[in-house]
Amino acid sequence: MSDVLRELLARRPWLLADGGMGSSLFDRGLEAGYAPELWNAEHPERITDVHRGFVAAGADIILTNSFGGTRHRLRLHQADGRVGELNELAGRIARAAAATAGRDVVIAGSMGPTGEILEPLGPLTVEEATTSFAEQAQALARGGVDVLWIETLSSSEELGAAIAGAGSTSLPIVSTFSFDSNGRTMMGIAPAELAAIHRRTHLLGCGSNCGTGPAELVASIVSLAAASDPDAILVAKGNCGIPRYVDGAIRFDGTPALMASYACLALDAGARIIGGCCGTTAEHLRAMKEALEVYVRGSRPDAETIESRLGPLTAGTRALFGGAADPGSGNGRDNRAGHGGRRRALHRAFAAE
Numbered sequence: 001m002s003d004v005l006r007e008l009l010a011r012r013p014w015l016l017a018d019g020g021m022g023s024s025l026f027d028r029g030l031e032a033g034y035a036p037e038l039w040n041a042e043h044p045e046r047i048t049d050v051h052r053g054f055v056a057a058g059a060d061i062i063l064t065n066s067f068g069g070t071r072h073r074l075r076l077h078q079a080d081g082r083v084g085e086l087n088e089l090a091g092r093i094a095r096a097a098a099a100t101a102g103r104d105v106v107i108a109g110s111m112g113p114t115g116e117i118l119e120p121l122g123p124l125t126v127e128e129a130t131t132s133f134a135e136q137a138q139a140l141a142r143g144g145v146d147v148l149w150i151e152t153l154s155s156s157e158e159l160g161a162a163i164a165g166a167g168s169t170s171l172p173i174v175s176t177f178s179f180d181s182n183g184r185t186m187m188g189i190a191p192a193e194l195a196a197i198h199r200r201t202h203l204l205g206c207g208s209n210c211g212t213g214p215a216e217l218v219a220s221i222v223s224l225a226a227a228s229d230p231d232a233i234l235v236a237k238g239n240c241g242i243p244r245y246v247d248g249a250i251r252f253d254g255t256p257a258l259m260a261s262y263a264c265l266a267l268d269a270g271a272r273i274i275g276g277c278c279g280t281t282a283e284h285l286r287a288m289k290e291a292l293e294v295y296v297r298g299s300r301p302d303a304e305t306i307e308s309r310l311g312p313l314t315a316g317t318r319a320l321f322g323g324a325a326d327p328g329s330g331n332g333r334d335n336r337a338g339h340g341g342r343r344r345a346l347h348r349a350f351a352a353e
């Protein structure tokens, strides 16, 4: 088992994760509705180009192009028979792209949601989901990844299946939820509940990715840190601003300066691994790294500090802030089909998730 991630964490106060793979592939000609994972076979040089850009910008951790690599997601593209091939390729492409870096770069095998709702609310059984994640995880392991990186999930049932599937390999596991619905996930999970799962399941790290902009992302890390053990490894991977429709296309308007501010506040909030999600380019990542390198870590930011530097927070996030609210109650669970659901749909369209 490769322990390069643990070794780097032991040596360094923070690690830089990469930016948005899906959005970077759209910049290179990927069309909406097409499975990015197919490009691992069809245009591997374009995937390599994205990875190399992030590594050149200073990324210590790069995520493979395998977010939609379960058979449930690939079935939408008649490619469910290619799970082994496409995920193994994803690992190999990332490994080769990082080989010339001249330093340790962690290859993280990205695993996203199946896209189906698990029982009892939906049709997918936990067993089926676990089998699907295990198939992907084993292919990523064959492709040479150092860690399995379960991201953008929203339900604890699906996370349980993903952890069980990933656990069929001997690789360490990191998992991040998308708290995109008024401070909670689409399925109503608050950051404190992820902290509890982290403690129970021996994840190497957990955190928050994607969602609705850097302010909400940093606030979710504050809440997560408040509910976590002090030495828990927390991950912040926020979108590059808030997605907006411009001329029929989805754009992210975050500047490199905004993402640099976000990175420093994420560090203050308690994140040890900091990167970007949708819309984050190598240019943004470089600005984040430069800012972090000279930054002296401050105290955990309050809501006012986050809002003044990164933008407004939702009422739900303010209520949860600092772990003050009871994570098991509240109106977050009534919010599944609210604006959070719409934003998630936006994200899916953009990142081909």
Ligand SMILES: [Zn+2]
Pocket (backbone or CB within 6 Å): 020, 209, 210, 211, 239, 277, 278, 347, 351
């Ligand atoms: Zn994203």
